[in-house]
Amino acid sequence: MKIANTPKPPYYAVIFTSITAEALEGYAETADRMVELAQQQEGFLGFESARDGIGITVSYWKDLESIKHWKNNLEHSIARKKGNEQWYSAFKTRIALVERDYGKI
Amino acid sequence: MKIANTPKPPYYAVIFTSITAEALEGYAETADRMVELAQQQEGFLGFESARDGIGITVSYWKDLESIKHWKNNLEHSIARKKGNEQWYSAFKTRIALVERDYGKI
Numbered sequence: 001m002k003i004a005n006t007p008k009p010p011y012y013a014v015i016f017t018s019i020t021a022e023a024l025e026g027y028a029e030t031a032d033r034m035v036e037l038a039q040q041q042e043g044f045l046g047f048e049s050a051r052d053g054i055g056i057t058v059s060y061w062k063d064l065e066s067i068k069h070w071k072n073n074l075e076h077s078i079a080r081k082k083g084n085e086q087w088y089s090a091f092k093t094r095i096a097l098v099e100r101d102y103g104k105i
Numbered sequence: 106m107k108i109a110n111t112p113k114p115p116y117y118a119v120i121f122t123s124i125t126a127e128a129l130e131g132y133a134e135t136a137d138r139m140v141e142l143a144q145q146q147e148g149f150l151g152f153e154s155a156r157d158g159i160g161i162t163v164s165y166w167k168d169l170e171s172i173k174h175w176k177n178n179l180e181h182s183i184a185r186k187k188g189n190e191q192w193y194s195a196f197k198t199r200i201a202l203v204e205r206d207y208g209k210i
Contacts (some may be wrong), residue, residue, distance in 0.1 A: 001159040003122050003197050013120060013201050015163055017108050017153050017208075048122050050155040054106040056163065058120055084209065092108045092208035096118050096201035103122075103197035104189065 003105055004046030004060055009098045011045055012061040018091040019054060027087045030079050041070045108210055109151030109165055114203045116150055117166040123196040132192045135184050146175045
């Protein structure tokens with residue numbers, strides 16, 4: 001996993017934080033598939049993910065429209081439903097406008 | 106680690122993504138101390154952190170002013186300098202305005 005090579009702000013971040021439940025059947029495959037699928041979406045700019053007790057996945061998007069389009073993707077909607085009902089005991093999704101960034105890469 | 110119990114948006118997120126280098130002397134102690142110190146700052150709303158190859162720490166703040174104030178904290182500035190020069194081979198900090206959130210907690 002590398003630090004996402006995002007363009008100059010402004011752009012959007014979707015911060016998805018989760019705690020997994022016990023029954024994780026099909027979870028890893030679906031997570032991999034969602035990454036593959038997200039990368040094919042219009043407006044996708046990159047993502048970063050780590051799990052260690054809590055899971056944090058941040059995906060980066062060009063604008064709110066591309067986030068909405070991805071949210072309405074059928075396969076993604078089915079995966080989210082399973083996540084909500086089965087895989088996650090708790091989760092939070094935050095939609096945020098990246099105003100500024102800096103670092104060394 | 107729990108999902109941060111943040112208030113209703115809008116509020117700010119500082120998304121800090123990093124890759125650690127080899128020489129990590131003093132790193133864990135400083136990381137713990139920075140969490141302790143951040144929690145004492147005016148405007149601090151919570152944080153979430155996971156490391157697994159890449160490290161992602163998201164801290165939540167009331168407004169840009171509280172982020173700026175924390176950035177100017179002397180002990181934090183010294184820690185950031187060490188992180189930049191010694192502990193991190195790469196990092197990126199993104200300042201983002203959380204416009205919307207949802208989930209189950």
